Amino acid sequence: MRFSSKVQKCGLSPMRKFHPFAVAAEAKGKKIYHLNIGQPDVKTPPAFFDAIKKFEQPVLAYAPSPGLPVLIDAIQDYYDKLNMHFDKSEILITTGGSEALAIVLQCILDDGDEILIPEPFYPNYNTMTRTCGASIHPIPTSPEEGYHYADRAKIEKEINEHTRAIMVTNPGNPTGVVLTKEEMRMIVDVAKEHDLFLIGDEAYREFVYGGEALQSFGEFDDAKDNVIVVDTVSKRFSACGARIGCLITRNKELLGQAMKYCQSRLSVATLDQIASANLYTVGPEYFAAVREEYKKRRDTVVAKLAEIPGVQCKCPGGAFYLMAALPVDDADKFQMWLLEEFDDNGDTVMFAPGEPFYGTPGKGKNEIRIAYVLEQEKLERAMDLLALGIKKYNETH
Amino acid sequence: MRFSSKVQKCGLSPMRKFHPFAVAAEAKGKKIYHLNIGQPDVKTPPAFFDAIKKFEQPVLAYAPSPGLPVLIDAIQDYYDKLNMHFDKSEILITTGGSEALAIVLQCILDDGDEILIPEPFYPNYNTMTRTCGASIHPIPTSPEEGYHYADRAKIEKEINEHTRAIMVTNPGNPTGVVLTKEEMRMIVDVAKEHDLFLIGDEAYREFVYGGEALQSFGEFDDAKDNVIVVDTVSKRFSACGARIGCLITRNKELLGQAMKYCQSRLSVATLDQIASANLYTVGPEYFAAVREEYKKRRDTVVAKLAEIPGVQCKCPGGAFYLMAALPVDDADKFQMWLLEEFDDNGDTVMFAPGEPFYGTPGKGKNEIRIAYVLEQEKLERAMDLLALGIKKYNETH
Numbered sequence: 001m002r003f004s005s006k007v008q009k010c011g012l013s014p015m016r017k018f019h020p021f022a023v024a025a026e027a028k029g030k031k032i033y034h035l036n037i038g039q040p041d042v043k044t045p046p047a048f049f050d051a052i053k054k055f056e057q058p059v060l061a062y063a064p065s066p067g068l069p070v071l072i073d074a075i076q077d078y079y080d081k082l083n084m085h086f087d088k089s090e091i092l093i094t095t096g097g098s099e100a101l102a103i104v105l106q107c108i109l110d111d112g113d114e115i116l117i118p119e120p121f122y123p124n125y126n127t128m129t130r131t132c133g134a135s136i137h138p139i140p141t142s143p144e145e146g147y148h149y150a151d152r153a154k155i156e157k158e159i160n161e162h163t164r165a166i167m168v169t170n171p172g173n174p175t176g177v178v179l180t181k182e183e184m185r186m187i188v189d190v191a192k193e194h195d196l197f198l199i200g201d202e203a204y205r206e207f208v209y210g211g212e213a214l215q216s217f218g219e220f221d222d223a224k225d226n227v228i229v230v231d232t233v234s235k236r237f238s239a240c241g242a243r244i245g246c247l248i249t250r251n252k253e254l255l256g257q258a259m260k261y262c263q264s265r266l267s268v269a270t271l272d273q274i275a276s277a278n279l280y281t282v283g284p285e286y287f288a289a290v291r292e293e294y295k296k297r298r299d300t301v302v303a304k305l306a307e308i309p310g311v312q313c314k315c316p317g318g319a320f321y322l323m324a325a326l327p328v329d330d331a332d333k334f335q336m337w338l339l340e341e342f343d344d345n346g347d348t349v350m351f352a353p354g355e356p357f358y359g360t361p362g363k364g365k366n367e368i369r370i371a372y373v374l375e376q377e378k379l380e381r382a383m384d385l386l387a388l389g390i391k392k393y394n395e396t397h
Numbered sequence: 398m399r400f401s402s403k404v405q406k407c408g409l410s411p412m413r414k415f416h417p418f419a420v421a422a423e424a425k426g427k428k429i430y431h432l433n434i435g436q437p438d439v440k441t442p443p444a445f446f447d448a449i450k451k452f453e454q455p456v457l458a459y460a461p462s463p464g465l466p467v468l469i470d471a472i473q474d475y476y477d478k479l480n481m482h483f484d485k486s487e488i489l490i491t492t493g494g495s496e497a498l499a500i501v502l503q504c505i506l507d508d509g510d511e512i513l514i515p516e517p518f519y520p521n522y523n524t525m526t527r528t529c530g531a532s533i534h535p536i537p538t539s540p541e542e543g544y545h546y547a548d549r550a551k552i553e554k555e556i557n558e559h560t561r562a563i564m565v566t567n568p569g570n571p572t573g574v575v576l577t578k579e580e581m582r583m584i585v586d587v588a589k590e591h592d593l594f595l596i597g598d599e600a601y602r603e604f605v606y607g608g609e610a611l612q613s614f615g616e617f618d619d620a621k622d623n624v625i626v627v628d629t630v631s632k633r634f635s636a637c638g639a640r641i642g643c644l645i646t647r648n649k650e651l652l653g654q655a656m657k658y659c660q661s662r663l664s665v666a667t668l669d670q671i672a673s674a675n676l677y678t679v680g681p682e683y684f685a686a687v688r689e690e691y692k693k694r695r696d697t698v699v700a701k702l703a704e705i706p707g708v709q710c711k712c713p714g715g716a717f718y719l720m721a722a723l724p725v726d727d728a729d730k731f732q733m734w735l736l737e738e739f740d741d742n743g744d745t746v747m748f749a750p751g752e753p754f755y756g757t758p759g760k761g762k763n764e765i766r767i768a769y770v771l772e773q774e775k776l777e778r779a780m781d782l783l784a785l786g787i788k789k790y791n792e793t794h
Contacts, residue, residue: 060639
């Protein structure tokens with residue numbers, strides 16, 4: 001019995017690779033500070049749980065395939081407040097942003113097609129693309145330039161006859177890079193001129209620290225047929241476990257194709273949709289407080305990194321990740337050493353080694369992604385452990 | 398901009414096709430009795446809502462990609478009680494049975510591959526198969542034989558070099574056909590001998606009306622590498638809106654491939670998993686009552702059909718559907734006429750026309766699927782409307 005050639009080209013999550021070694025280290029009594037995963041520690045607004053507790057229907061029935069009207073209305077209203085108007089029919093509710101991405105890619109990619117994505121990028125994009133028979137064509141960036149990719153020449157150089165779409169995570173995971181309005185305009189123009197879809201994964205939209213207005217590729221309504229926005233409540237409301245996202249586009253044909261997928265999986269979880277709709281009643285003070293907290297954390301991480309000799313890191317503008325180049329030979333080996341050989345008073349630290357975030361072989365070997373999802377005091381300790389680890393690792397290697 | 402050639406081969410749900418006409422009929426004041434959809438009217442056990450109301454964690458975090466241990470344990474225990482043992486690692490929690498099916502097919506099908514499915518079959522299998530670049534090769538059946546397909550010669554005749562798997566829904570949707578233990582054994586043997594996967598979609602396992610023990614292809618542990626069971630809480634507990642299912646197999650390599658998909662979509666909704674685990678505390682009296690109710694309904698539908706001249710229907714053994722051949726030229730045209738032209742004291746009836754359940758072009762034209770998801774009195778009225786409709790339709794056509 002054979003398996004699909006496409007799934008065989010996919011790999012397991014690189015983020016989970018160190019899990020057994022972390023378990024073993026903990027079994028030996030080590031305490032691990034986790035900077036390796038994007039699970040925020042911020043409380044989910046009670047509005048979510050309140051709505052669920054109020055549910056009184058006797059039968060937990062299927063929701064409509066495109067989503068529950070109450071949630072579609074809430075999302076439409078959220079975008080209206082950001083000065084972007086979408087028809088209700090232009091918003092399809094999905095099981096997390098992940099399903100929205102998977103549906104979009106399944107709709108637009110064929111065997112041999114390519115999708116342009118700035119590297120480093122979220123590694124799950126690989127599985128989603130390869131299972132369509134397509135591949136990611138990376139737009140190269142460098143740590144020295146702060147992973148900046150919004151350069152017309154740099155992007156256009158990579159477009160070829162196989163290119164079907166440009167996909168960007170903005171604000172960026174893993175880099176934290178935030179596009180300016182002018183850069184977004186330029187990318188939209190490139191997509192239009194080359195007849196490409198432009199997919200904006202905007203999961204981290206609220207997490208921008210320069211005081212700027214919230215942005216979306218959805219603003220560019222002169223590119224109705226090109227732009228696809230992927231959104232989710234996961235990070236916005238620290239509700240990752242709700243698995244509620246959406247696919248937004250003004251491209252009617254794409255909506256029609258996507259609906260085939262929506263119908264084939266019947267519906268998205270009913271209660272999570274109802275509860276997520278209620279999340280949108282949360283006021284701006286919630287976001288202001290969360291933003292302030294993450295901004296402080298980012299500043300802590302960047303300041304601590306600046307004190308470590310040989311580390312390369314430009315202060316990123318958003319999300320709750322950053323990439324940094326370390327003065328070590330191999331971040332993967334270094335991580336394993338931190339788990340197996342190193343401790344400081346019984347403590348050690350985990351990050352995500354950079355290589356799996358790259359599409360170009362060999363790149364990212366000395367880079368790491370840091371997720372600043374720990375509160376201030378723990379974050380400082382984690383960064384001190386990283387600094388001490390680098391010093392000791394280089395003394396012994 | 399182009400769309401995937403695979404998604405273009407898919408269609409929208411045939412079950413939704415009549416929806417706008419139903420809305421129009423209702424707008425004119427008609428009352429419609431719905432025998433067309435598989436949404437049970439049975440109450441969801443309060444155990445589901447109780448568990449959700451007790452959830453007290455401040456952050457609604459991602460669950461592990463293969464599923465929450467509490468739910469995996471509950472499912473393992475459920476199967477242990479049916480005398481089938483699965484390791485915890487052999488149970489992957491999915492977003493409904495639909496996701497389990499989609500993952501399995503993505504893992505095992507390549508472009509040009511075929512999967513054998515007895516027809517008539519659940520139409521969503523088409524989208525799930527075509528998006529893999531593969532196709533359904535139907536095993537033909539007939540209304541005269543009560544849609545019986547468990548015949549070695551009939552099945553083996555359809556196997557060719559492209560065949561990768563046999564998939565059966567047991568008990569059957571749309572036919573209600575229930576396999577005997579001997580028939581299951583034979584199908585397992587065929588799969589083993591021809592080196593095929595055998596996928597059992599067992600969403601309706603509890604809905605058998607002959608007093609027989611509950612069955613599963615998972616019982617055949619001599620076919621470890623062949624058998625894949627797809628299961629769900631949707632119908633078992635009338636919890637369709639929870640979107641909780643699972644993929645069960647002893648095939649380690651398949652589990653490894655499937656895990657790539659599980660990780661790429663991160664996790665299944667956390668609260669729905671916790672609540673679904675609690676559903677498994679429901680006692681046998683729940684199932685006995687539900688089974689009794691559906692059995693009565695089945696008997697009502699079959700008895701009423703027997704009274705209509707020219708209708709062909711053998712009493713099916715399970716699920717809450719049956720297929721019947723009507724003495725009309727075209728069930729599709731007849732359905733439209735029932736919505737647009739017919740009423741009896743303002744009432745009319747909907748069913749699902751049979752053609753979209755077939756893979757062989759032209760088959761099923763005068764057949765319909767009836768979902769007996771209405772309580773007794775409404776069901777009787779719906780069946781009387783069907784009888785009257787057939788009579789009047791044939792007088793005018």
